[in-house]
Amino acid sequence: MISPLIGPGDGHTWPVEIDVRHLRLLDAIASAGSMAKAATALGLSQPALSTQLHRVERALERTVFERDRHGVRPTALGEVLLDHARRVLAAADDLELAIRRFHSAPSGEPLRIGALPTVFAEALSGVVAAAAPGRPVELLTLTNRTEVFSALRDGTVELALYVDHPGQEIVPPDGVHLLPVGTEPVFVAVSPEHPAAARGEVSLADLDGSVWLLPSDETDEFPEHLADQCARAGLGAITVRKLDPMVVRRTVQHEPRAVAPTRSLDSGSAIPGPVVALRGVPLRTRHLLLWRDGSSIDVPAVRSGLMHAIAEPGVIRHRLPAWAAANPGWLGT
Secondary structure: OEOOEEOOOOOOEEOOOEOHHHHHHHHHHHHHOOHHHHHHHHOOOHHHHHHHHHHHHHHHOOOOEEEEOOEEEEOHHHHHHHHHHHHHHHHHHHHHHHHHHHHOOOOOOOEEEEEOOOOOHHHHHHHHHHHOOOOOEEEEEOOOHHHHHHHHHOOOOOEEEEEEOOOOOOOOOOOEEEEEEEEEEEEEEEOOOOOOOOOOEEOHHHHOOOEEEEEOOOOOOHHHHHHHHHHHOOOOOOEEEEEOHHHHHHHHHHOOOEEEEEEOEEOOOOOOOOEEEEOOOOOEEEEEEEEEOOOOOOHHHHHHHHHHHHHOOOOOEEOOHHHHHHOOOOOOO
């Protein structure tokens, strides 16, 4: 912890304590150039980030950033703070890396990883165990982007498996690295009475007037991806209902205009109606590995192991094998 700070030129000492967390916040804002981008990078809401910044500025009794319509830029005090902050952060990262390396030696300490439940999640523990022999693996469920960033930042997990979508790409914060596993098409399951049910492939525009059903445990970012792509296809506002997964299945079967997005890789879960491909693959899911500086895990080996896992016969199959054969190059084909 850094304290106190000396007032410029007046010999006044402010009883201010600034910890590494505050320095990371200031550095993230300066690097991003805007509060919105910094909030995304830190995995915080913009109001939460603004509250933390205001707390620091109140403690300093000075403004650290000037704000205008172009974003934010450091004040004179901000420049001084950032110059020292980056050196302190580099030293703190070196210390954390040294500690992590010390603890990464095989000693029976669990290696904790996190994952969003996807077709890869069940294979992840075994793949990581093979890439980091000598340590038991503990898998935690992470359901949203904020949880992922928080778990990586505070060391709850060393590695996370998550997803993002075009237009909602993850920008990892400082000290966190990202390796794409691959991109998976998103198809739709439709009511047997839906006009698209008898067609193997449709455009998003063909689904105009449909009722979109999403499971309540869907990631926070997918609805925005769906709305954006539907707007690009000229559909305008769409009707989206988030329901319990079991209710989604029943509703698709009985609602003639129901459409439920479904990922193309099949891990054995039941699909309530005909599966239809979307022309041009406008809806996509990108599977990602994220890890923190100092992790002992061989992440490229984990990626290779996951790709091998989905190729195992009978483990994971493509929901539309004929489409996969006609469209090579996608994840799982």
